[in-house]
Amino acid sequence: MTLNAVCLTILTALASLACAHPPRPAALDRSQMTAESDGAAFSRKLAPQAFARAEGLRLDAEAALTDGRQTVAAALAEQALVAFERAAVEARKVDALSRIAVAEQASQTRKTEIAKLVALQTEIAEETKRLELRVEIETNTIARAPLAPENGARSAARAESTRSILEASRILCAAARLLAPDDAEAKEKLLGVETLLTTSGSLPAHEALTRAMDQRVACLAVLTKLKRQSARTASDPGDELLASLSPSFADLRPHRDDRGVVLSARQAWDGRQLTTAGRDIVDRVGKLAASRKFPLMVVLHPEAKTGTEKATLPIIDQLRSVFPSASLIVSTAPPSALSTPAQSKDAGRIEFIFVTP
């Protein structure tokens, strides 16, 4: 081989090297693979703007390579790779936000559903409790025993009991009316008691007694119902009243029963009018009643010897002047020959009943 031939070979080789494409940067290949990967589809879908920006950088890198700016292409490809990574993170952020939104919306729906279930549960539980209570009552109610046949002494005792029960019923129904003057049921029950008080004498003793017992149950039921309806405060007003009376009215033996808070004055009247001690008691209770908002009922229990309603008229007038808005009741069941000594001693007294809800 001549020298010319060697030079020609070298020149040809150099010329072919000058015309060859520069080597492709590895970062550019990686960015292209990233752009075509499965993860890219996720980024393209959830973060299209971030993905487009990364893709733009990659295309800039391809263009730089085409222009022969290899190092610039490599640097742009590196930037594109980071931008693709950011697009992937952005897509995961969108996905997380979507998870949060879906979970919160579903949680809200569940909370609404739970609130409805709880309300329904409360309603059904209350109804169930009422039904179970009724079942309990029905199960444990003792059937009323048949009354024994009538005879003279037994009839008199039944008549006495009937009167006593009706008197208690009248006071219970009157208390109910004081609590709710417009309540039709209380009005009807009171009327029923008063009618029976006047007609019981003409009925067979056993029948009158049975009806009286029914009336007492009915009056107690209506009074209890009205008390439950009006009881809205957390503390019991009756307990508060009783606690405030106990020190200053100890002589009148304050206590509670179905009707309310009761003060009981013995030897307060002599059959026709108030005694000196009685006037003092009435004045004290009058001041107390004026300072309290509870309805007041004053019940006179006459002695046997004074037993007519006419005889009590003077004292009624005296009490009316002190208690203008109170309900005044004269008991029509004075002690009789059948009364126990304790019952006889209890007659001739005045009861002041604060009807509490």
Add this chain to the structure above:
Amino acid sequence: MRTRSLFFTAALLAPLAPAVAAPASVRDQVQTLLAAVAPNPPREISRAVNEAKAAMKRADAHRSGAAAEAETLADISDKTALEWAQLAKDVGELQSLQVQADTAEKQLQELDAQVKREKAYLEETEARRGRALAALNQLQTVVPAPESANVPQTRKAGQQ
């Protein structure tokens, strides 16, 4: 005169030129983002921070070198550093969002369980109500009173 005036103005503005140039601004952004990263960050964030710092070093190297397109390469490296710094921030936000999403989904699971419990409780109460109603209906069956008695009676079912 006019030429002298232009030269004077150019001389005055010349020191301000680097302050308004883009690279300083990108650098500031990178520094601010990196400063906001909490100490001892998780591995993914730590990697992004390190990469951002490396890219800034490459940018400095390009600027101090005399290669062709050195300034262009330095700018690209700075922008790459900014991408890494923003990625660190994005990863931090992503982790926070994923914690929130997990919490929300856990709460949903608990509420689902509560719904099931409430439904079961309701079914149980409805069954109790049904039993009470049936018992009451049975108890309230009116039995005619025997003729010897003076008053009508309501007798409980099953009683003699």
